Amino acid sequence: DQQVKQNSPSLSVQEGRISILNCDYTNSMFDYFLWYKKYPAEGPTFLISISSIKDKNEDGRFTVFLNKSAKHLSLHIVPSQPGDSAVYFCAASESGGSNYKLTFGKGTLLTVNP
Amino acid sequence: NAGVMQNPRHLVRRRGQEARLRCSPMKGHSHVYWYRQLPEEGLKFMVYLQKENIIDESGMPKERFSAEFPKEGPSILRIQQVVRGDSAAYFCASSSTLLAGGGQETQYFGPGTRLLVL
Numbered sequence: 001d002q003q004v005k006q007n008s009p010s011l012s013v014q015e016g017r018i019s020i021l022n023c024d025y026t027n028s029m030f031d032y033f034l035w036y037k038k039y040p041a042e043g044p045t046f047l048i049s050i051s052s053i054k055d056k057n058e059d060g061r062f063t064v065f066l067n068k069s070a071k072h073l074s075l076h077i078v079p080s081q082p083g084d085s086a087v088y089f090c091a092a093s094e095s096g097g098s099n100y101k102l103t104f105g106k107g108t109l110l111t112v113n114p
Numbered sequence: 115n116a117g118v119m120q121n122p123r124h125l126v127r128r129r130g131q132e133a134r135l136r137c138s139p140m141k142g143h144s145h146v147y148w149y150r151q152l153p154e155e156g157l158k159f160m161v162y163l164q165k166e167n168i169i170d171e172s173g174m175p176k177e178r179f180s181a182e183f184p185k186e187g188p189s190i191l192r193i194q195q196v197v198r199g200d201s202a203a204y205f206c207a208s209s210s211t212l213l214a215g216g217g218q219e220t221q222y223f224g225p226g227t228r229l230l231v232l
Binding site: 004034036041042043044045046049089091098100101102103104105106107 | 118120123145147149154155156157158159162170173205207209220221222223224225226
């Protein structure tokens with residue numbers, strides 16, 4: 001039972017264009033969402049997060065959008081750079097006593113071509 | 115400011131042997147989380163520890179797996195009598211504040227230990 005789904009295993013974009021990575025979730029108790037970036041042979045690196053009380057959070061080139069009614073979030077990277085090439089994981093946690101427990105999607109491999 | 119450290123980075127064991135994975139949290143962090151990533155899968159929560167306490171081990175297999183975070187020294191994830199299905203990347207994360215029942219605090223991940231069981 002996969003509660004966080006990243007349906008695109010891979011995405012390829014040209015340098016300078018926008019990258020859009022998508023994530024869907026099924027657990028209505030999730031109220032905090034995060035994106036992590038992972039290079040090969042390294043651990044995930046926190047990128048950006050959003051609380052369910054917001055629908056958008058922006059940090060430099062990275063913007064996360066949350067559509068609670070559709071249980072969907074997306075990460076926009078503008079402009080994309082070759083160094084952004086990595087696996088991107090969407091993660092979510094519930095409110096309350098177990099909010100430390102992150103549930104991850106399977107990841108999307110982003111390749112940014114020069 | 116050293117990040118989360120894990121060792122060894124790679125570990126090869128034969129079936130039936132024991133595997134010990136170590137994790138030193140970031141300086142100032144007293145909360146440690148272990149996650150496992152099987153091939154082609156996302157990371158899955160295993161256990162949450164504070165110093166000398168296991169807070170939540172609901173994601174850890176009931177048999178052969180144990181975790182500790184002693185008063186001194188790193189957190190240890192121990193797998194006894196390893197089987198091929200234990201082959202995975204094991205990631206440790208740490209955070210600085212008590213999360214349970216409180217606000218959100220970012221978890222910072224280590225580089226992982228890649229366990230291969232022959």
